[in-house]
Amino acid sequence: MTSGVGRRLLDFLRELRATTTWTVVVTETGTGSKWDLGGSTWQATVIVEPRRWLGLEFEARDPVSGRRATYDIDTDLYDISQDGQREFADEIERDIIEFLGNLRQRALLRGNDGAKFVLVFPLDGSYVRVVQGRFMTHASTHDSLTGGDYVPAE
Template identity: 65%
Template sequence: MTGDRLLAVLRRLGATATAEDTWQLHGATWQATVIVNPERWLGLEFEARDPVTGRRATYDIDTDLYDISQESQRDFAEEIERDIVEFLENLRRGAVLRGTDGAKFVLVFPSDGAYVRVTRGRVMTKASTHADLDAAKTGGGFVRLD
């Protein structure tokens, strides 16, 4: 059933259930909230902080406004679940990196055979996909997110 794999990963990672369908994970410089409600919504809200500058970047994965209780949306819900699981597994194994590009705080992580670069500007957060890690790590000072 949709959500079962995600719940298993959350339990294995030691996530804390804060409500019936809400789970929390955190590290020294990041926090994640995961909502697992297979009849209504699946989502990840992730925020990381640069320990030196205090700058932050966010990244969200969710089923948006789609009615995932409908059979026609089941494949979409399972795809979102896979994306969230992949992100959490990358976080667990230290594959999520933080760095800078000028004054911008940047996150880089693998996703579906490519690399996602999340950059926080003055107002907006932007995500882009790159074929290789070096292209995604433009800027400097990239280290594992802790």
Template identity: 50%
Template sequence: MWSLVTGVSDDGANWQLAGSTWEAQVVVEPRRWIGLAFEARDPATGRKASYDIDTDLYDIRDAYRDFAEAIEDDIIAFLGDLRDGRVLRKVGGSGFVVLVPAGDGFTRITKGWVLTTSERSEGLRAGEEYVPIG
């Protein structure tokens, strides 16, 4: 079950979504920035891993409009994958791993002692040790 909080102003909109073990924030500021910040929590250990999709510092109104549209598509695809149970987390083991669908494989997100890292792995398949993020 998701919860949703929405904020809309003259400068854009902000959606905060949450499940039992994750939170996401989608920000749309049409004059400068579009982004999604996602954080998942391992229910057994409390460890967290984060994943971001955004337009960085590019001016999304002009020369980089096509790039911004691609980011919008990525955010929509991520939220659809999350809704459909295709964003996965590893069960057990020493580290917390999240898998996000990407092409023919996944982006593997791991939380180290200090930083969260992501690695795209074409052809990577999730086995029985992975379950949908709840």
């Protein structure tokens, strides 16, 4: 079994709970914990089950129009309890920590690009641009911050 999976993420979440004004509700499960986080224009759920799954579900909303966009980072169906998946689990853990760190530092932006609601944030040296379509969300990676009228997600 992979040891240490989720430990850095849990330490980071505990530090967030102590240093932010976010709403934080923690529910312990038999195999891990669920962290519900919230701000005035966003909400997130982080699940840390080291023997099974690591994941972040994020949703931001425009307080004026009510439009929403979602973004998920997770270990999918990979068996992260196996040592062979350690590097993958570590990468997902790093991405979740970086995403939440950007949110805390007000580097996660929301806004409009024409008629579309958009999220933009730095991740792993690039910018991820998430566009909420009519039925699906589309994410693309860019070298720099691209078009739109953005404000920090708060």
